[in-house]
Amino acid sequence: MASSVRNGSTGNLPAEANAFIGRASELTRIAGLLGTARLVTLTGPGGVGKSRLALRAAHDESDAFRGGVWLVELSELKNPDLLTNAVAEAVRLTEQTLRPLLDAVCEHLTVGPLLLVLDTCEHVLDECARVVQELLANVPELRILATSRQPLGVPGEHLLSVAPLPLGERDDAVALFAARATAAVPSFALTDANRTHVAAVCARLDGIPLALELAAVRLRGFPLDRLLEGLDSRFDLLVSPARPRLARHQTLRTAIGWSHELCTPLERLLWARLSVFAGGWDVEAAEFVCHGGPLDAEEILALLASLTEKSIVTREGDGVAGRYRMLDTVRTFGAEWLEGLGERDAVRRRHRDYFRWIARQGEAEWLGPGQRMWAERLTVEHANLRLALEECLVAPAPETALELAGTLWYFWFACGFAEEGRGYLERALRRAHDPGPEHALAIWAHRLVTVVPDDLDAAESVSAAYVWLAQERQLPVPALPLTGASLAVRGESARSAVLYGSSSRGPGGGGGAEFFQLLTLALQAYLLAGQGAFERCATVAERLRADCAKRGEVWMRAWADFFVSLAGIGLGLPDEGLRSAREALAAKWRVHDRLGVAAVADLLVAAQASRGEPETAARLLGVGTRLWYAAGLPQLGDCEATVFRREYARHLRTVLGETAFAEAVRAGQELGPDEAMRLALGGALEDQADL
Structure with a gap:
């Protein structure tokens, strides 16, 4: 069971990938601020180490927060309207009602002292400020630690500017470079003989942690003196006579650009194309999205390994389940390169189409032995699915968004994302005017995710609209008896029995059609239990259990077991x-x-x-x-x-x-x-x- 706010666990902080170096004074200041201030924002330029410092501070202070320490990574969020959804997902809130989601989050977090870490806020700054104000106003024991390139501008905000690492020969910048260099080249050691050269490298890079880490990896191909020479020549080209020292943001971009120049042409091309992913990707996704032209799909695995060795991408996990990620600053550089190549729109479309295919595969296999795998896979790919949906919503053909949002019915309904699914389905339906199979699928999916206790009116209105659509447009999809289910949830079992229909057909073909048949049986069992007809409930539930067992299906089979149990207690x-x-x-x-x-x-x-x-x-x-x-x-x-x-x-x-x-x-x-x-x-x- 995943950690959650109310189950006694401590949060969702990931383990740190490597040793944290330096920043002792900053950590002390953050600890002091969190003891008195409710909102602390770490500010500074990209690559200066804000996120890593926040993560280290959160680990250090976790014992002070009985309600847990929860990390919300916002760098992959493209739509600010989904910021509250991102917070809810991070704190393991599965919200299945139509009340405002932020209200539910506030209630969910009211569990005692709790720390929320909002990482990378600058691209959704206005929405962050709004959500943070609401959270602080309604959750008395909440503390928030944010990272952003600029302040949130919220009353009571305490700012801590994160500077580059100190540059002396015995200071943090040298220690960080040496640690990362030893990790990249085990034979490397910091000695009195090379300390001056290391300090010069750190000074050339202004003590910016990301630039130091990228440079340290280059020791695999260059001795230390050659590395320093390369940095000198590369940086001197960009130094204006009027500005003998580069600004820090120029330093970082130059360091990334230097790493870019040391890549092969195919590595650069892959780097650029990988920038379209949100959150992360696996090898299959990279092969589909990034192949084309001079880049063959068969070459991508080896090129990914090479980019990993150069610290352009990082790898998480082992074997075929391994995933890759890219730091925001590195991704931004790749995205600019992709734009310059004129490939942005084409690669984004391939990304969209890949995740449309993933959604269809998941739907086709949802009612089978791979159900658990698909639940986990789509949850991992949530950020990429959001990105694909946003791309569909701006596509000229509205059917694209209808098809993807509707195909993901099982993800919205069974994996705890009903509120978000309703939002996407409503946006897609607002753009569509012509009937067709995609339109019918989207309406069916929207109706499915309205089966919640306090959503009876919505369920009934969607039901009426659906019946009208089917009658007027001769659509092949009959109405799903969800209104009766909503009534039963609210205790109106007699009325639910009247409204409950006997249709046994669902969306045309695919997993949706089979799911419809199983859901019909589940609803029958539910309504019969609500009426106290336990023997009939048990009969229907046993049939449902047998149908699920034939398919190797788990999620609906568990509801069959639930109703068998309920009937047994009643009998x-x-x-x-x-x-x-x-x-x-x-x-x-x-x-x-x-x-x-x-x-x-x-x-x-x-x-x-x-x-x-x-x-x-x-x-x-x-x-x-x-x-x-x-x-x-x-x-x-x-x-x-x-x-x-x-x-x-x-x-x-x-x-x-x-x-x-x-x-x-x-x-x-x-x-x-x-x-x-x-x-x-x-x-x-x-x-x-x-x-």
Whole structure:
């Protein structure tokens, strides 16, 4: 289970890739500021080390923040309107309602002392300022550490300007260069004999950390004295007689440009084309997007290895699952080169089309044994999917955006991004005026992601529009009975049964059609359970379970197990209910469905209480509270209308007594993720995958 604000974990900070060098005084100042100020912004030019300093400071101060330390990387965010979504995703908030997302984030973060690190704010500065003000106003114990090339301009902001590293022979710049040089060339060692040359290299590069790291890698091909000579000749060409010393931003650009000149022509071309990715990429994506002209797809793996050796790109992970990334400043240089080559639009289209293909592959294979892999893969590629969607939304043909946003229905619906999916689908639908299969798919997907407890009106209005569209335009896709589901969620089971339709067809072809058939069975089971028809519910759920098993499908199969469990409890078979609930929980955990995990946890309360295990049931009630907040909802629907919360809490208070009940619930709330899952699964924690 992934770390989350309300499950006792400490956040999402990544491990540091290599040793942190120097900056002792800055770290002391940041620690002091975070003790008194609510917003601290590290400012400075690109490449000066703001992000690395913030990450080091966050690690150092993590013990002071019981609510966790959470990193929000904004460099890959192209649309400022999605900044709140980026924050929600970073803090593991799966928001499935239509209330303002920022309100949900504020509620989610109200858990005690908490540090939010907003990294690389300058390109979304206005939206950052707005969101930061809202967060600080509504989350009393929140501290924010931001990095930006310019201040956010928020009242109460404390600024710390990050300067280049000190340049003396015994100072940080020399220590950093020596450490990175030793990593690049193990035989290198800083000695009294070469210290002066190293200090001269650092001075030539103005002590800018990124420039020092790029230069250190060059020792693989140049001895130290030749490296210094190369820097001197390269930099002297750009020094104006009126300006004997380069400005720092010129120094960094010149250092990157010098690395660029030392690359082969094909390495430069790949560097430029890779700049279109957001966040990162794998080898397959690079081969598809970046091949063409003199650059064959078969050459790209070797060229990536070469660019990695030169520190132009960095590699994360091992084997075929390895991914590559590029620092923002290096990516910007490549993007400018790509523009100069006149290839920007063509490469962006290839990027868009590759991720359209990925979305279609995921949809085709979603209902099968690869479901967990696709959930993980698309989550990793989220930034690239956003970029592809933005490119589709400016394409001349509106069908392109309809097709991609609609094809991603399974990502929006099952992986916790319903709010974002609604936004993209609505933008795509506003551009489209002509009917067609893409339009029908987008409407179906939009309706699918409106099945949330407080979205009944939207579900009904979309339903009416969909029926009208199908009738007027003779579209082949019938209406999906989601209005009945929304009513059932809100407790209106009788009305839901009237509105529930019997259609068994879904979007034409592909994973959507099969998913529709499975979803129809799930909704039948849901509505029957809401009406207390447990035997019929069990029959439908068993059919759903069998259909999922034939496909190797996990996500919907877990809901089948959920309804089998619910029916078992309702029929007085709590052991059967417990067994099926645990199967559902393990499956929901594997496919990253946090909302599903929370729903099953409530079901386990009922199962354990029915089995005569009141203390365990009360502890699971506490676990469920934390899981619901991790999923972005207090409960699925109104707390007072939730039978597990209302009836079983009352029953457990009576059995245990108020004091023992409260202590057991509190004990469950205080469990960490692994301990909570062991309790829920009866001690069998078989899968350590993050949720």
